[in-house]
Amino acid sequence: MTAPAGQRHACPSCGASIVFLWAQAVQTTCEFCKSVLVRTGLDLEKVGQQADFPATASPVQIGMMGRWGQRTFTVVGRLTYEWARGRWNEWYLRLGDGNGAWLSDAQLEYALTTEVAPGKPLPDPMSLSVGDTVATDRYRFVVTNITLAEYVGTEGELPFATGGRALSTFVDLITQNGIFATLDGSETPPLLFMGDYVSWDDMAPQGAREFEGW
Amino acid sequence: MKPVTAFSCPNCGASITMQAQGWSVTVACGTCGSVLDALHPTLRVLQRHAERLTFTPKIPLGTRGTINGRQYVVIGCQRVTITVEGVDYSWTEYVCFNPYHGFVYLSEYQGHWNVIEKLRTRPEEHGGTAVLHDGRTFRHFQSANARTTFALGEFPWELRVGDEVRARDFVSPPYLLSAEGTALETTWSMGRYTPPAEIARMFGIKALDTRATGVFANQPNPHLSSARRVRRVWGWLTVAWAAMLVAALLLTAKQEVLVERGEFARANGEANAVVLGPFELTGRSSNVRVNVRSDVSNDWVWFGLALIDDETGQARDFSAQTSYYYGRDSDGNWSEGSQKDDVTVAEVPSGRYLLRVAPEGDPIGARVVNYEVRVVRDVPSMLLFGLAFGALLLPMAFAWWPTIGFESRRWNESDHEGVVLSFPPEEART
Numbered sequence: 001m002t003a004p005a006g007q008r009h010a011c012p013s014c015g016a017s018i019v020f021l022w023a024q025a026v027q028t029t030c031e032f033c034k035s036v037l038v039r040t041g042l043d044l045e046k047v048g049q050q051a052d053f054p055a056t057a058s059p060v061q062i063g064m065m066g067r068w069g070q071r072t073f074t075v076v077g078r079l080t081y082e083w084a085r086g087r088w089n090e091w092y093l094r095l096g097d098g099n100g101a102w103l104s105d106a107q108l109e110y111a112l113t114t115e116v117a118p119g120k121p122l123p124d125p126m127s128l129s130v131g132d133t134v135a136t137d138r139y140r141f142v143v144t145n146i147t148l149a150e151y152v153g154t155e156g157e158l159p160f161a162t163g164g165r166a167l168s169t170f171v172d173l174i175t176q177n178g179i180f181a182t183l184d185g186s187e188t189p190p191l192l193f194m195g196d197y198v199s200w201d202d203m204a205p206q207g208a209r210e211f212e213g214w
Numbered sequence: 215m216k217p218v219t220a221f222s223c224p225n226c227g228a229s230i231t232m233q234a235q236g237w238s239v240t241v242a243c244g245t246c247g248s249v250l251d252a253l254h255p256t257l258r259v260l261q262r263h264a265e266r267l268t269f270t271p272k273i274p275l276g277t278r279g280t281i282n283g284r285q286y287v288v289i290g291c292q293r294v295t296i297t298v299e300g301v302d303y304s305w306t307e308y309v310c311f312n313p314y315h316g317f318v319y320l321s322e323y324q325g326h327w328n329v330i331e332k333l334r335t336r337p338e339e340h341g342g343t344a345v346l347h348d349g350r351t352f353r354h355f356q357s358a359n360a361r362t363t364f365a366l367g368e369f370p371w372e373l374r375v376g377d378e379v380r381a382r383d384f385v386s387p388p389y390l391l392s393a394e395g396t397a398l399e400t401t402w403s404m405g406r407y408t409p410p411a412e413i414a415r416m417f418g419i420k421a422l423d424t425r426a427t428g429v430f431a432n433q434p435n436p437h438l439s440s441a442r443r444v445r446r447v448w449g450w451l452t453v454a455w456a457a458m459l460v461a462a463l464l465l466t467a468k469q470e471v472l473v474e475r476g477e478f479a480r481a482n483g484e485a486n487a488v489v490l491g492p493f494e495l496t497g498r499s500s501n502v503r504v505n506v507r508s509d510v511s512n513d514w515v516w517f518g519l520a521l522i523d524d525e526t527g528q529a530r531d532f533s534a535q536t537s538y539y540y541g542r543d544s545d546g547n548w549s550e551g552s553q554k555d556d557v558t559v560a561e562v563p564s565g566r567y568l569l570r571v572a573p574e575g576d577p578i579g580a581r582v583v584n585y586e587v588r589v590v591r592d593v594p595s596m597l598l599f600g601l602a603f604g605a606l607l608l609p610m611a612f613a614w615w616p617t618i619g620f621e622s623r624r625w626n627e628s629d630h631e632g633v634v635l636s637f638p639p640e641e642a643r644t
Contacts, residue, residue, distance in 0.1 A: 057236025108316030178335040209312045
């Protein structure tokens, strides 16, 4: 059983107070000394140090609340990926029903996704090319885009420990009817995420970042 | 947080402000035109460009405007050029940014503007000539290699002056679907034709030139709605015309009052004239049709006819002619003329009448010609209906001629010869 949400810890590195917003979070980053901390049982263990975290221009920030259809969410963590032509964030969301989800903000196009079981083995993302077909038990996708990216920083709470992850392949998929999915090659076997493209207003965000003059 | 960040150009030292730092991938210096890596902390030079800038965008960078009810700032501008049959055509593309809603683009070609958004779904392609998107069919307009010939400001993609992409345009006015890219990656976007006056209002630019030259690919046809209105009225009038035609066919009496046969033996001369009848014409004052038929072959017979009021002796003179020739030449069989003719006499009051028939012909053949004369009271006048139909077609021609002319000027600029008459679906009227 995981520790209850809101439980207080002390940073094993600097002693600052660490509060988990989400009960199932595995990893967090100390706001003060930027130590990357992983929960092991009831203790926190420092597994690394977050170097200069790249500034983001995203209007999303930790603590922001919003809506995904009928469900509500709170942003609790962030992973930043870098690829040849820029960066984007994958924001980790805690949904009102207790499950987790991701909000990606690449090019300020917002996609909300959750991990789904493919129902059958998926191909190795490295072996795919644009135009290939990828079938799950329910959908037949076509590969539209392949991105090679590495994560360059984390912030807040995440459902896994980020240590040891290097360059990963991300494969964008779409069905004939416009249902989209992403194949995440950062783990083996790859993970399948499905969801919706949404507009900023669709999410009815509260507590978003503010930009002077906007 | 302050969204605008200031840098200096590593090539010329001029100051560069970035409005979309974090999202911009490339920035082109406004002073020296060098293309810089916007992701690099001190803006590494990607492409040195020492030429002085000569192009002045119609919307200056930094201008704020309202697009779809949201505020955007113009952060980048590029000139894109295509070469068709040796001639260069250039248009301008603007990058507009909002820190919450992302990127929207504008394009401008000779005063024709489009507001463009990237598509998240892929349109369905139908063999390169049409694509289907959102229930609309878009016709292929033009494919060309589009190259960047000038750049200024920020771009959320990796840009170099001289870069070339394959661009395919499909139109369904006022929309324009564009596919850009390589075989590996195609980006679809959709533009909406926006009149220059609206752009001027959106961006608060009073001095914006609102004249547009020529017809643009997805410019709505300004004549189409009135032409469609005319067609709608024409449709109803044609239904009314057809109803009247049916009524005329059903309600006219078409009463046969006389059928007589005769012989024309030419040698007799004037003696061939006969007076037929008398016969009664009844009912309201209406027309009388006289049908004449003869067995002429390679011959002609002219009939002098007179309808004579039996009481007053007043005659109405008219004539009919049967003339029929046939033969065979190098082109095969031919024939000319007819063995039949008919004449309609209008407004004949009721009463007792006689018909005088005086056939005349070439005496040479001397063959006896048999003929038949039929008199029918009250027949529908097809001539009037024909004239009415022509009169109905006239406004249709006047309404559709400019409509088709506009389409012809549109498609003259495309890859396709001739007019592609494919009008957008009529918007639902409320």
